[in-house]
Amino acid sequence: MTAYTKNDVLLQAKDISLYYDDKCILRNIDFTVRDIVRPGLQQGQVVSLIGRSGIGKTQLFRVLSGLQKPSGGTITVRERKPVESGNGSIEVWRERPVRAGDMGVIFQNYYQFGWRTVRQSLLLAARKNPALAGKEEDAIREYAGRFDITDVLQRYPAQLSGGQQQRVSIIQQLLKGSNFLLLDEPFSGLDICVLDKVTELLLQVSLSDELKTLIIVSHDIATTVEISDTVFILGKESGKEGSTIIREIDLIERGLAWRHDLRQDKVFVDTLAEIKGCL
Numbered sequence: 001m002t003a004y005t006k007n008d009v010l011l012q013a014k015d016i017s018l019y020y021d022d023k024c025i026l027r028n029i030d031f032t033v034r035d036i037v038r039p040g041l042q043q044g045q046v047v048s049l050i051g052r053s054g055i056g057k058t059q060l061f062r063v064l065s066g067l068q069k070p071s072g073g074t075i076t077v078r079e080r081k082p083v084e085s086g087n088g089s090i091e092v093w094r095e096r097p098v099r100a101g102d103m104g105v106i107f108q109n110y111y112q113f114g115w116r117t118v119r120q121s122l123l124l125a126a127r128k129n130p131a132l133a134g135k136e137e138d139a140i141r142e143y144a145g146r147f148d149i150t151d152v153l154q155r156y157p158a159q160l161s162g163g164q165q166q167r168v169s170i171i172q173q174l175l176k177g178s179n180f181l182l183l184d185e186p187f188s189g190l191d192i193c194v195l196d197k198v199t200e201l202l203l204q205v206s207l208s209d210e211l212k213t214l215i216i217v218s219h220d221i222a223t224t225v226e227i228s229d230t231v232f233i234l235g236k237e238s239g240k241e242g243s244t245i246i247r248e249i250d251l252i253e254r255g256l257a258w259r260h261d262l263r264q265d266k267v268f269v270d271t272l273a274e275i276k277g278c279l
Ligand SMILES: Nc1ncnc2c1ncn2[C@@H]1O[C@H](COP(=O)(O)OP(=O)(O)OP(=O)(O)O)[C@@H](O)[C@H]1O
Pocket: 020, 025, 051, 052, 053, 054, 055, 056, 057, 058, 059, 060
């Protein structure tokens, strides 16, 4: 197995609860996402939230994205911040509560402004990122080339396929500079060729040495597990109201992370059966 260490906390959810009136939906949700250091590479994590229908995945997704205020608990992020020192600018780590806008949310129906071309939408996103000032066009060209959408930059969203729209949405969030990407059902409705392209893209993003964290909610357990390094299973504990994380599976320890050839691997197949058994 590849040598690695899990280092600093990038995101921490502590004791999250969510009630609607007196109905408990989420209870005591705790999890931590760290940066991972491997030989020659520092990267964020790819974690998946899996659970049966109605268990609360969307609600947890909404809480993480800042769309829904939790009834209790905290979510903190750690980020690298440049500060001026006597010898110029250095980077320090800073921990703070999550803010609206920290998370780049990529919804299932990849909503784009219909009256803007892809290029115009991407330019708007790039202009929100101070790190790209003056280099917006270069960054768009680079991402478009890397993710195979150069041909559609002058098109309008209605003229794109589902897979192209999805890649545009992901690039939009990357251009904005989001370090945390929350993806809701990123694999649904894609044919097998596009599905491969999208999983490859997400793998590339996670391995990009920019500490991007991906949090994926999906019903497609096999594809999600294929690109994740950690699975959190949301479920109910007997006699208790509300859903919580009933199981965390470390796919790195099982030798299942950062690989392309998993489908036939017995450990992968057994892990899928284990996850299904928990639902
Ligand atoms: N506004 C609301 N008021 C009260 N209960 C709600 C509200 N929104 C969702 N719920 C309840 O919260 C629970 C979790 O719903 P959620 O949509 O998060 O499930 P899910 O795991 O995403 O399901 P699916 O996989 O089917 O999309 C459900 O029991 C649902 O009925």
